[in-house]
Amino acid sequence: MDLVSLIQQRVSCPVVEEPGPSASQLDAMFRAALRAPDHGNLKPWRFLVVEGEARAKLGELFLQAALAKDPALVPPLQEKMRNMPLRAPTLVVVIARLQQHPKVPLVEQQVAAGAAAQNILLAAHGLGLGAMWRTGDMAYNPDVMRGLGLAENEEIIGFVYLGSRPAKTRNAPALDPADFVEQWRG
Ligand SMILES: Cc1cc2nc3c(=O)[nH]c(=O)nc-3n(C[C@H](O)[C@H](O)[C@H](O)COP(=O)(O)O)c2cc1C
Numbered sequence: 001m002d003l004v005s006l007i008q009q010r011v012s013c014p015v016v017e018e019p020g021p022s023a024s025q026l027d028a029m030f031r032a033a034l035r036a037p038d039h040g041n042l043k044p045w046r047f048l049v050v051e052g053e054a055r056a057k058l059g060e061l062f063l064q065a066a067l068a069k070d071p072a073l074v075p076p077l078q079e080k081m082r083n084m085p086l087r088a089p090t091l092v093v094v095i096a097r098l099q100q101h102p103k104v105p106l107v108e109q110q111v112a113a114g115a116a117a118q119n120i121l122l123a124a125h126g127l128g129l130g131a132m133w134r135t136g137d138m139a140y141n142p143d144v145m146r147g148l149g150l151a152e153n154e155e156i157i158g159f160v161y162l163g164s165r166p167a168k169t170r171n172a173p174a175l176d177p178a179d180f181v182e183q184w185r186g
Contacts, residue, residue, distance in 0.1 A: 006126055009172050013130030016163025020051060020089030025127050029092075029162075032123035036115035040101055044109035045116045045157075048093040048148060055085040058148075065143035084138070088161035092120060093148060096155045113157045120160050130165035133158045 001009075021029065030047060038044065050058050059082040066073055066081045073081075085091055096113035098106050117133055124131035138144050139156040150156070 003126075007122060010122060010125045011170055011172050012121075012132040013163075013165055013169055014132055015166055016088045016130035016132070016161060017166055018089050018164065020163050021124070021127070021129055025124075025129065026090070026092075028127065029120045029123040032119040033094075033116040036112055036119050038112045039108045040104040042099065042101065042104060042109060042112070044097050044099070045113040046095045046097055046154075047116075048095065050085060050091040050093065051089065055091065056082075058085040058091070059083060061144055061147040062138050065138065065141045065147070068143055069141070081138075085159075088132075088163045090162040092160040092162060094120070094157040094160060095148075095150060096157050097151075098153045098155065110155065110157065117158050117160060124160075124162055128165060130163050130169070132161045134161060135159065 026049065033045070033047065034043075036045070062084055063078055063081040067078070094113060094117040096110050098109050100106075101109075121131050121133060135156070135158050139158065145154070145156060148156070
């Protein structure tokens, strides 16, 4: 399938299966991520791969962060926090590395890291894998950021959940560009 058709048909996969991406598939996805547009060539991104047992450690980090915020968190929600990273065989944490720059505002660096995340989704789709970009409270929680080793100038852009695509996935919704696009004629 050609690239444009492939992009037009990309959908997120909330449910993905084992096995996760192979090392060479991950490499291909990161090569795609590194081709995101990047004002000033700052490379304002880095990535963490969380697989196997490390997902349970991330779940524990989520749980402790949630309990620090709300010590009365009810057990079912505690369980939910702990199990979040287990929803996929592989997670990629997309991190924006922000720096003060005379010509490149922080928002452009965040957008560039977001474009890198999107390139991961597109590459995953092209490889026949399932993927979903998630954030939620945990992406902005200082304890989680510290636990993942983020520096003061870094932010989590998203957790990309990756795995094999289930046999049944939904089709891309039919959207009409006319609802979003108009000519500006001055
Ligand atoms: C920055 C960002 C954060 C997101 N966070 C979540 C999330 O935490 N949970 C969720 O269900 N969807 C989240 N989404 C949306 C999904 O990734 C997905 O785009 C949405 O379910 C629509 O599916 P589609 O991509 O197939 O159109 C997020 C999307 C973006 C761009």
